[in-house]
Amino acid sequence: MTTNAQLADEIIKQLTIDEKAQLLSQVIWETTTISHLNPHLSKFLLADGPAGIRRLKEYFDDDIYNTKPSTAYPSPSTYASSWDPNLLTQIGKHIGEEALQEAVDTMLAPAINLKRSPLGGRNFEYYSEDPYLTSTLATHFIQGLQSTGVGACLKHFALNNQETRRMNLNVEVDEQTLHELYLRAFEKPVKAGKPKMVMTAYNQVNGDYCASNPELLDILRRTWGFNGVVVTDCFAAHDLGQGIKHGLTLQMPGESKENITNQIQQLITTQRLKITDLDHAVKRNIVFALDAAGERKHRKNYNRDAHHDFARKVAENSMVLLKNEDQVLPFTTNQHLLVVGELATHPRFQGGGSSHVNPYHLEQPLAELKKINQHITFAKGYQIDNLHQTELVQQAIDASANQDAIVVFAGLPDLIESEGYDRDNLDLPINQNQLIQAMVATKKPVIVVLATGSVVTMPWQHSVNGILESYLGGEAGASAIANILFGKVNPSGKLAETFPKQLSDNPSYLNFPGNQHTVLYGEGRFIGYKYYAATNKNVAFPFGFGLSYTTFSYQTTKPLVNPTHTQVTFQLTNTGSLGGQAVAQVYTHFLDTTVGQEPLQLAGFQKVYLKPQQTKAIVIDLDQRVFQTFDTTTHQWITNAGTYHIYVGNASDDSQLAAEISIYGVTTPVTANSNLSDMLQQPTMKATLQLLFKKHPKSAEFLALTQDKDPLKARSMGGLMTFNTLKRVDPTLNDHVINTMVQTINQKGDLIHANHSK
Known part of the structure; x- marks a missing residue:
């Protein structure tokens, strides 16, 4: 039986260079009939979707919110707080089932850039500040999604950790930080998740745009072995020739066939692009399209109500109880409660931008609370879009009389957290903070329910009795909040990011968002909890924290x-x-x-x-x-x-x-310029060097000096010596002998340990 890869080879043989060039553009695939190029070729459809499907009603609609209704799941920052890989698998499956109904071939999800700064405008769409947690959850999401036959597109590769100047900014990052944090988050999802697509980021990394960055693309293709489609973020193909040479295959949304064919012809004429490289790129796109066509036979309708109920389950497993002083929660059904805040009637349930979903059935928190408890009074308390309605505070104070407790719904307005721009600060609107302080002054127990996509500061943290971080709970988040507040669900969410006491505590504070051209990742590997632990800095709530109603x-x-x-x-x-x-x-x-x-x-x-x-x-x-x-x-x-x-x-x-x-083993590879002090930090290296220096008495003398009681002799005269400095005083050493010693240490590791292990 002919495989899709073999069929792709046959199709490529029949295409002209101009026809191949057209298949590098998503516009050609999604909006242009291409069956005339080959009867096996058909359109494929991509759609945004880390929190549900953003399926535009019309392809070229300028209104990105004019979408078909679908289940609005909790934001990724919410369900990452579940710390539940199996739940992520189920989220992927549910979104995949909806994609099948909507004729979507690949979801542009998950988005897994690390939360370098709490100001990141897209943090609600990302998982965590930790690469291991991120990579584990993303892998399961991909596996769940692709089990339905719908493809996953892992994004944004790499270091898209801010929105400010994201289309042109150059990220300056050292090699160790790049690999140990930012690439580590992507490695497992690529290798184990095997997504059908990877989307490159807009920004530059160390001088090259991501869509044509030789270092990043070579790691993706050659080191990790990714064989799928590599697609640009929108309009981000700055050097098409270099990108294709190193593994780029598709422009999104792409260009007209006239523009793309002219570019490719010029690149080939000037020998900046080989036809073989063009063929490799086109083949990956064709195989992807053939695979997508084969999966369309699995399309079927999903049960919208069942998916709504599942969205509630996700929210219930993800919301984080941050404070529960004197076990003020859970409430009982006979308590008299005052609910305050416009967000109780007009919920904030998702972030802005390309992940925006038109919800199937959006619940209202106040209504869901009243389904459980009939003794609820409501006061508006504040207006989301008006910071100066002080009379609303007094009305809430008046309404607090004869109440057993007060529940304040607070959070960030829609326009604060969105793709396209970063936040200016970590503060809630001033009128909300003033309202909470006023409620505390009533001496009634106060519980704050937060609706935010990411970190906020809480000047009232030690004054209130309870705090529930509901994050952005999706269309069924309201009933999830009600179930947690009344104990129908025992909260189990854990923070996937640190909540600092103030913005200036954050390690990226002095290097975010950078200048007009560059941003320096000066904090290196110490982001989030890694920094707070290293500096013993107190935080409001630590990474991984979350309370339960049990112990x-x-x-x-x-x-x-x-x-x-x-x-x-x-x-x-x-x-x-x-x-x-x-x-x-x-x-x-x-x-x-x-x-x-x-x-x-x-x-x-x-x-x-x-x-x-x-x-x-x-x-x-x-x-x-x-x-x-x-x-x-x-x-x-x-x-x-x-x-x-x-x-x-x-x-x-x-x-x-x-x-x-x-x-045990060799920590850092030894070179001719490694000094004795550093080498001797490795277990039993002293005995190893004594063995190597047996025929080199002068070198052995300096090795012995490293143990002298006189620190000047031990550290300076002995410890600072390297192989290259030893050969200046030891005539028995030369470059060949030194290279042999270095090679022996690095290949066999610690000689003494190796002998003992035999």
């Missing part, structure tokens, strides 16, 4: 970490009276660094449901990347040998169980 305890009766350092094992018990879900989190910290402090790293996690008083044995696989670093000398991942602190807890700053382990 959990951790125990271990055997070594926490197994001998191969690939798993942790412990027992988890629900010590409360309600069933609930815990998210056990594992963190590692490398202690024996020779190059400055190493960042704290999330190494594994697992979400577990436990009945009251139930105990389960938990086994969590450790991501082996946490024991590695990206070496900028050899440009590869290497193992960090030495001691690691490992702990298990409920958040990044919570250690319930802890252990230390040692990993």
Whole structure:
């Protein structure tokens, strides 16, 4: 049977250069009949969709919100807070089922750029500040979506961490940070998720636009082995020849056939593009189109009400209870409650821009609360679009009399969080903060329900009794809030981002959003909780934090970490009276660094449901990347040998169980310019060097000096010496001998350890 790849080869043989060129443009595929090029070729349709399908009614409609109704799921920042990979798989499947009905071949999702700054305008659409959590959740989303036959488009590759000047800004980032944070977030989704598409970002990275960036595209194609379609973000093909040469295949939305054919003909005439490179690009697009056509036979209608109910389940599993002083929550059905805030009647449920969804059935929080409790009074309290309605505050104060508690619905207006621009600050509107303070002054218990896509500051944090971060809960978020407030659902969401006390605490503060041309990632690898842990800086709420209506305890009766350092094992018990879900989190910290402090790293996690008083044995696989670093000398991942602190807890700053382990091997590859002090930081390297210097007595003398009691001799006369400086004083050393020593150390690792392991 002929495969689609073989059929694509046959089709390419029949096409002229001009016809091939046309197949590099999405406009040609989606809006132009192309069956005349070959009867096997047909249109394919792409649509936005990390929070549901944004399916335009008309392709060239200038109104991006004129879309067909579909299920508005919670925003990615919301469902990432579920810390539940299996839930992400189900989200992907549900969105895929809707895409099948709407004749969509590939969803432009997931979007997984890291949250470098809490000001990022698109943070509601991204998952986390952590690459491991991001990559794990994104992989499951892709697998769920593509199990339906609908393709996933992973975006934005790479370092699209801000909206300000995103179309021209040059990101300056060091190689280690690039690989250990920003590329690490994409690697697992590409390798394990195998998306049908990857979308490049608008911005430049170290001087080259992403759509034609040789370093990024070569990593994607050659290092990671991605064989699907690489598509530009809208209008972002700045160097088409260089892009195609390194793996770009499709422009979005593309150009007319006249423009694209003229460009390709000129590139080939000037030998900036080879026909073989053109053929490779076109083949990937053709295979994609043939695969899409084959999946269309699975199209069917989905149950809209069932998908609405699932959207509620997602929201219930994702909202984060940040404070519950004196167990003010959950409410009972006979309590008299005052609900305050316009967001209770006009909910904020999604972010702005290309992920905007026209909801099938949008719920109202006040109405959902009243379905459970008949003793509810409402006061508007503020207007979203008017900061000076002070009389509304007094009305709320008056209405608070004879109430048992006050629930304030607060959050950011729609226009604050959107694609296209970043936020100016982390503040709620001033009228909302004033309202909350006024409610606190009534001396009644006050619970704040936040509707935000990302971080906000809370000047009233220590004054209120309860805080529920509902994020952007989608069309069924209102009933999810009601179910949590009244205890029908035990909250289990955990923050996938740190909430700092103030904006200036953030590590990117002095380097965001950069100047008119560049942004320097001066904080390096220390973003989010990695920075706060390294500097011991207090935060409002830490990464991984979230409360429950029950309590959990951790125990271990055997070594926490197994001998191969690939798993942790412990027992988890629900010590409360309600069933609930815990998210056990594992963190590692490398202690024996020779190059400055190493960042704290999330190494594994697992979400577990436990009945009251139930105990389960938990086994969590450790991501082996946490024991590695990206070496900028050899440009590869290497193992960090030495001691690691490992702990298990409920958040990044919570250690319930802890252990230390040692990993052996060569940490940083040795070169002729490595000094003895750095080399001796590696376990048993002293014995290794003594063995190598056996026939080189002068070098052995300097090695012995590193142990002298006199620090001047030990550190300066001994420790600073390198192979290249030793050969100046040791006539038995030459370049050949040194190269042999270096090669021996790097290939075999620690000689003494290697001998012991035999």
